[in-house]
Structure formats: structure tokens, C-alpha cells
Amino acid sequence: xxxxPFGILVSLYLTANFVSLVFGINDGGMLLEGRxxxxxxxxxxxxFLIQLLFMIFLWLLYRFFLRSPIxxxxxxxxxAWFLFITQVSFVAYNQVAGVNVAGVESxxxxxxxxxxxxxxxxxxx
Numbered sequence: 001x002x003x004x005p006f007g008i009l010v011s012l013y014l015t016a017n018f019v020s021l022v023f024g025i026n027d028g029g030m031l032l033e034g035r036x037x038x039x040x041x042x043x044x045x046x047x048f049l050i051q052l053l054f055m056i057f058l059w060l061l062y063r064f065f066l067r068s069p070i071x072x073x074x075x076x077x078x079x080a081w082f083l084f085i086t087q088v089s090f091v092a093y094n095q096v097a098g099v100n101v102a103g104v105e106s107x108x109x110x111x112x113x114x115x116x117x118x119x120x121x122x123x124x125x
Contacts, residue, residue: 006062010055021048 021044024030029038094100 001070006059010059014052017048017051021045 024039024044025041028041030044031037050097084125
């Protein structure tokens with residue numbers, strides 16, 4: 001049996017959001033960015049249902065394109081290593097420069113744009 005990474009990520013995402021939903025209903029709101037926001041239970045449930053519908057829509061798109069002969073994207077191991085090294089370098093750059101952290105005003109300069117452009121390559125590849 002082959003387990004789809006997409007399915008694992010969807011179930012992880014929905015599980016995390018369901019746990020947040022339960023905590024939000026029990027606490028009467030959510031702690032976001034260091035501040036507590038009072039939210040009615042109805043709003044939390046609706047937001048979870050909208051996310052669930054969106055994830056079902058993405059899953060249907062995934063299943064369609066998985067079987068579609070239109071999309072035949074095959075990357076070699078060289079592309080995978082390039083992507084892996086680029087992502088590890090991006091994480092290291094963020095740690096050293098202290099950028100791309102919530103609440104930080106610094107943007108990191110020109111080197112950050114290089115990582116941004118490298119990530120865009122894989123969207124259009």
C-alpha cells in the first residue's frame with residue numbers, strides 16, 4: 001500500500017485545525033500573536049467547515065490531476081537535491097539573519113529575494 005504525502009498533509013492540517021477548534025470553543029476564543037481574541041463558537045465552527053470544504057475541493061483537484069495525462073511532471077534527482085539544498089539554505093539564512101519571523105520588522109535585504117525567486121522557479125517548472 002502506498003500512502004500519499006498529500007493525504008498525510010491534509011489529515012495533519014485538518015487534525016491540527018480540529019484541535020484548535022475544540023480549544024477555541026472551550027476557551028471562548030483564541031490566543032493569536034500573543035493576544036487573546038474572543039470568538040463565538042459559531043464563528044469557529046463555520047471557519048472550520050469552510051476549511052474542510054476547501055480541503056475537499058483541493059483533494060478532488062489532486063485526484064483529478066493525479067489521473068490526468070495532461071500533467072506529466074517528472075523531475076530528476078538533481079532537481080530534488082537542488083530543492084532540498086535551497087530550502088535548507090533558506091532556513092539557515094532565516095536563523096542567522098533573524099528574518100521571516102512573526103513580529104519582526106526586518107526583511108533581510110537582497111539575499112532574501114534570491115530565495116524567493118528560487119522558490120518561484122518550482123511553481124513554473
